[in-house]
Amino acid sequence: MSTWRGLHVNLRKAHGLFTVSSRHTWKYGHLTLCKSLSTGRALRNDFFKDLEAQLAAARQKALDALPGSGWSPVEMNRGLPPERTDVVIVGGGVIGWSVAYWIKQKEKRRGGVNVVVVEKDPTYSQASTVLSAGGIRQQFSLPENICLSLASAEFMKNINEHLHVLNEDPVDLQFNQSGYLFLANEEVAHIMEENYKTQRTAGAKVSLLSATQLKEKFPWINTEGVALASYGLENEGWFDPWTLLQAFKRKALSMGVVQCLGEVTDFKYTSNIARNAQGDQVAQRRVRSVKVQVSNSLEFQPIECALVVNAAGAFSGTVAAMLGIPLPVEPRKRYIYVVNCPDGPGLDTPFLIDYSGVWFRREGLGGNYIAGTSPEEALEPDTSNLEVDHQFFEEKVWPHLASRVPALEKLKVTSSWAGFYDYNTFDQNGIIGLHPLINNMFFATGFSGHGLQHSPAVGRAVAELIMEGDFTSLNLSNLGFRRILQQEPMLERNIV
Amino acid sequence: MSAPFMSLYRCCQRSALLVVSRRSLSSSSVSPPPLHTRILLYLTQRFYDVEMLQSWMSLRRWKGVQKRNSFYGYAQQQYGSDIAAAYYILNMKGGFRFVGQSDWFSADRRGKFNWAFMDHKNTPLEEVNMNYTGINYRGLENLEGQKTLRTLSLRGCPEVDDWFLARLHMFQDSLEELDISHCPRITTGGLAALRNLKGLKRLDVSSLPEISSPGVVIILLEEMLPKCDVTANGYDHNLREES
């Protein structure tokens, strides 16, 4: 209890938050408990009545145990979320579950913080997490991104120490230690060199290759036009996103996080008018409750909460708009094509990223590959659905792919899918932290195509903000909301 | 007689529910519950303890492995990276041979070893035998400076995993022989990392239980390392023998 109180005070100090407590439920339990233990005499009088009731219950139980009855030993969850909780996480993608896990991991006492994850689609048919390419790399230009990747790789190395649930199978990410290979032409070679220096300083194991060295190492690459290549030696490759998502979810649920199937449609908030340094009036908001429309039902349930985490991925802009806040994150459709080519490169195929923007990687061992590219800004496809444009492959992907890797000239497209990038239109980087004008909504969104690999470290960072009041392991304050309000972009050069 | 029992029983049920709902103690203003309630609460919470004990034990085991594989910074500062590497190997009950020498230094079964290796300051290692030891990717850091390491044997190491193999790139210019047979945690995803060892002449990948389709994997491995002689025994569908 005292730890709870300590946390309570701590948080209040840090943000002036946490007004909700679950006193109500406790009182109920407490009172009934006392009654049943302290009224020995009255109970004796009630003995026969009690016995009758118990017998009836026993009979009912026996009936229930017969095959065909709908009874189950576990109490059925009627799908309604709790009425009040401490933290509501909007979005049950990999980021949302990672935040939930880390909050639970950092709580001082078991059950100290109540966390609810609200997810509208349990099949994840549109979630970026499961539609991504699953890659992890350290080859970024911003030190923050490099450190996030390094920390996440460290997490994945010891994933079973973090996410193993007792008496369940260990987590197998199916990690492919294949590295990333970035190619640069004359024009961008100097940028690659700069990035290389930043990456080495941050501790990433990356090496630079000249065109000749590249040819020697990967004879199947056509090095025409390549001036420089940078190649990751360690901690880079790809893994199965679904496994990571499920592992986070399983662990968080086992630690007492509550999952709620439904869509967040509105917030109830209070506003305060404050003045900023220039003397202008600004409205400071505070979320009081989250309105959830329960899946497959017309029911609405408000969840009173002290904190909200916006981890709704590509749709976090819509969620922020419910509070009247502009968030520069929007869905951008990206295609992934699965191609088959028996003569293609083998086990040593890295995650190759050409300077034209076209990328490809191996998928399994049977001569399958996946490939894609990002369209030009002006030609962004319509985001109302997830249909795949096959013309796009013929025109924008295949020509570059075939010229870079001649062995892939005779490929066959066997399938394809599309997913939404949680695209930050402001500077293509994650937005992590509190909104200055809503003092209890945290953001963890806008990762623009590298959110999956950063999810373990981002979850930890957000949990640190919530539980400890500040970043303690990695300082990510540069990735906060402030940069957007002050119009100071943190541009990342290596966006794929 | 049964009535008090019954009420006790119901009470247990309720307090169990209370614990399950995990809200019981989250209020700060209610006075502490009476003693017997607290005892019951305590007892119900005992059920978690078996679970806690188990997770605690596995955490302790992991911490032990990490600790044994920690970086020998002090030895490195005092005696240089070669002696530190040698010391690490002996501490892990492994063995090694210095460059230009014929005799091996190794630890015996009980971990005892001959301190004479301290006389060979600044002599790098050429062959390292870590068979059946608890080396993991973290411990590999101690061998980082060994630019002349030619042979590395890791047969049956329980902590050698894919991340370990990915880190072997530090020996990419010198390593010629590698034995990773019988390592229970290596998967196909990790074998892809061996592409960095371009000087490899001999590789033993026998009996890796986690490799799902060994036939294909071994062919691909040979394709990836054309100058290397790959040994792969102990698989049921050994395509190499058929062909």
Ligand SMILES: Cc1cc2nc3c(=O)[nH]c(=O)nc-3n(C[C@H](O)[C@H](O)[C@H](O)COP(=O)(O)OP(=O)(O)OC[C@H]3O[C@@H](n4cnc5c(N)ncnc54)[C@H](O)[C@@H]3O)c2cc1C
């Ligand atoms: C084609 C493609 C390739 C990619 N490749 C990589 C890669 O190689 N490496 C990498 O690191 N990243 C990659 N990414 C990016 C990565 O997938 C995302 O950055 C990451 O998955 C974001 O996770 P998330 O949890 O924020 O979002 P999501 O996984 O989209 O989860 C958000 C969840 O919130 C739910 N939700 C939304 N609104 C509401 C609401 N109002 N109420 C309730 N629930 C709601 C949604 O149903 C969804 O399940 C790729 C993405 C795409 C599309």
